[in-house]
Amino acid sequence: MARGRKSVTIRDVAQDAGVSLQTVSRVVNGGPNVRPALRDKVRASIERLGYVPSLAAQRMSGSRSYIILAINDRERTLADWRERRGTDWVDQMLLGGILTCSKHGYRMMVELIDTHSDHVERELGAAISALQPDGVVLTPPHSENALITGLLTERGIPFARIGSKTPGPGIALTMGDEGAAHLATTRLLELGHRRIAMIAGPAQYSLSGWRVEGWKRALAEHRLPFEGLLEVGDFGYESGTRAARALLDRIPDLTAIIASSDQMALATLEVARDRGLNVPRDLSLISFDNTPIVRFTNPPLTAVDQPIAETVSRAVEQLIAREPVVDGAPVIEVAATLVERSSTAPAPGMA
Numbered sequence: 001m002a003r004g005r006k007s008v009t010i011r012d013v014a015q016d017a018g019v020s021l022q023t024v025s026r027v028v029n030g031g032p033n034v035r036p037a038l039r040d041k042v043r044a045s046i047e048r049l050g051y052v053p054s055l056a057a058q059r060m061s062g063s064r065s066y067i068i069l070a071i072n073d074r075e076r077t078l079a080d081w082r083e084r085r086g087t088d089w090v091d092q093m094l095l096g097g098i099l100t101c102s103k104h105g106y107r108m109m110v111e112l113i114d115t116h117s118d119h120v121e122r123e124l125g126a127a128i129s130a131l132q133p134d135g136v137v138l139t140p141p142h143s144e145n146a147l148i149t150g151l152l153t154e155r156g157i158p159f160a161r162i163g164s165k166t167p168g169p170g171i172a173l174t175m176g177d178e179g180a181a182h183l184a185t186t187r188l189l190e191l192g193h194r195r196i197a198m199i200a201g202p203a204q205y206s207l208s209g210w211r212v213e214g215w216k217r218a219l220a221e222h223r224l225p226f227e228g229l230l231e232v233g234d235f236g237y238e239s240g241t242r243a244a245r246a247l248l249d250r251i252p253d254l255t256a257i258i259a260s261s262d263q264m265a266l267a268t269l270e271v272a273r274d275r276g277l278n279v280p281r282d283l284s285l286i287s288f289d290n291t292p293i294v295r296f297t298n299p300p301l302t303a304v305d306q307p308i309a310e311t312v313s314r315a316v317e318q319l320i321a322r323e324p325v326v327d328g329a330p331v332i333e334v335a336a337t338l339v340e341r342s343s344t345a346p347a348p349g350m351a
């Protein structure tokens with residue numbers, strides 16, 4: 001019976017590099033007082049031997065746990081998974097977080113916490129006590145939940161707040177939501193549209209308001225009104241259906257709609273079909289999120305592509321670097337882009 005391959009240990013690395021165990025440990029854990037040439041020699045041995053440090057050993061060797069914890073909204077995430085809606089927020093979050101953590105010898109773990117729960121402090125406190133993370137990434141709406149940010153601050157745990165500009169502790173990052181909405185609206189204006197409506201997300205997400213502001217700003221720059229052109233949904237399909245019906249009932253000459261989520265955009269597309277409207281000949285449609293499903297609709301949807309992976313990667317880099325957060329530090333913005341597909345076209349009569 002063949003014997004399994006022997007695992008490479010820290011002793012093997014020390015012997016190969018001709019250094020002490022303590023030196024290897026300091027290099028693995030990013031410790032001080034190691035000459036650059038010696039550090040390079042140890043890293044070369046680690047690479048050559050394929051040594052993978054034990055997480056338990058790393059945690060015992062110093063004050064770091066080598067874990068970054070990401071907190072996502074429990075209720076919405078589970079609903080998306082159960083209904084198989086095709087959203088890829090968590091996938092993109094993991095893509096950016098796991099790759100960046102791995103590069104630095106860290107691990108990313110995810111916990112689902114209900115931001116509305118009366119037990120939020122208990123749930124988060126239990127996760128923190130069990131994992132003892134070196135940093136926490138908060139996604140909306142947790143990033144603006146005072147109970148959560150207060151608990152992390154009280155325990156002295158560094159954290160990043162994605163989708164938050166609110167002054168206070170933590171590293172604030174956004175995906176340029178106002179600029180993205182302005183970009184989408186401006187593109188429709190370039191195509192000749194003058195009656196451009198928006199289906200916004202819920203007020204509990206600050207980014208919903210930022211997108212509305214970007215849309216309003218673009219219309220104002222062209223001296224166009226926005227009164228009566230706004231409806232609010234909850235990012236879900238049913239709310240998108242209600243909002244699209246209300247807009248098309250109220251504004252017969254509407255030629256374009258920006259929906260603040262792919263689910264609300266898909267609902268708008270279906271409402272337009274039910275009313276005999278052709279997208280994009282009669283109605284142009286732009287979505288936010290750019291999840292995989294919008295590439296396979298008929299027509300494929302033009303969408304704002306949110307840089308989720310890159311934003312989470314930036315957050316993890318900041319947390320691992322352990323750079324102190326100064327009050328009034330600028331918000332880190334990772335700008336979104338617009339991916340044009342077949343759901344947008346010149347306004348009727350402009351072709």
